[in-house]
Amino acid sequence: MSQERAGVRRGRGRRPAAEVRASVLAATGRLLLEEGLPAITFDRVAREAGSSKVTLYKWWPSPGALAAEAYFAQSAPVLAFPDTGDVEADLVTQLTAFVRWLTRDAAAEPVAALIGAAQTDPEVARAWAEQYARPRRELARERLRVAQEQGELRPDADLDVIVDQLWGACYHRLLVLRVPFDESLVPRLVDQALHGAAAR
Incomplete structure (x- = not known):
């Protein structure tokens, strides 16, 4: 298991939901402004935010919906x-x-x-x-x-x-x-x- 994935897994379940959500929105907003809408995939955002794709699917129906909220x-x-x-x-x-x-x-x-x-x-x-x-x-x-x-x-x-x-x-x-x-x-x-x- 890679160090990056191990780090993500160790932190999972211990961060408050509001903190996880904020980190996901921050990572998405940064990607959106730097690389544009095509960069917003659940795989990429989960990696950047240290979250899981399951969490992203639970909170947002699509990467586009996540991007819209992150823009706000x-x-x-x-x-x-x-x-x-x-x-x-x-x-x-x-x-x-x-x-x-x-x-x-x-x-x-x-x-x-x-x-x-x-x-x-x-x-x-x-x-x-x-x-x-x-x-x-x-x-x-x-x-x-x-x-x-x-x-x-x-x-x-x-x-x-x-x-x-x-x-x-x-x-x-x-x-x-x-x-x-x-x-x-x-x-x-x-x-x-x-x-x-x-x-x-």
Whole structure:
């Protein structure tokens, strides 16, 4: 028996489930960003995380579903939503972090691959929606709700449409138009979403 497998076996059953899960998600997130979605197999992740394939099959229905959850765990610290009391500044800060995450931190290709896989794999689609897209959307809506309650936004402002305008524009450029973009786009997006195109 190899030293690596012996080490894995000795540790099995002694680590708390939460610790094992965290190590699996960390290993998966690292592989996803460094090598892309094809690198995410239960064999490879089990090896990298010092876990067992049985554990992975028990917790995730497919490698794609695991990759989607790992992407959320990996991106969450980067994409934290600030609340400084100035919604326009906070939107610029968060969207700038998001665009940098895509364009500088090598997340664009894994994101495109995951969204592509979600079109044909129901498990990936469910994981992407439940573990990433809806939670991220709700964080944005919550920040906008606070701004609305504080009088920074009109009482009748459609928060869902604002979210679509801001983050949807980034996904549109990334996935549909496939054109380069960077954080210089962000202030213009935020200005347009909050102030509109009508003459002032």
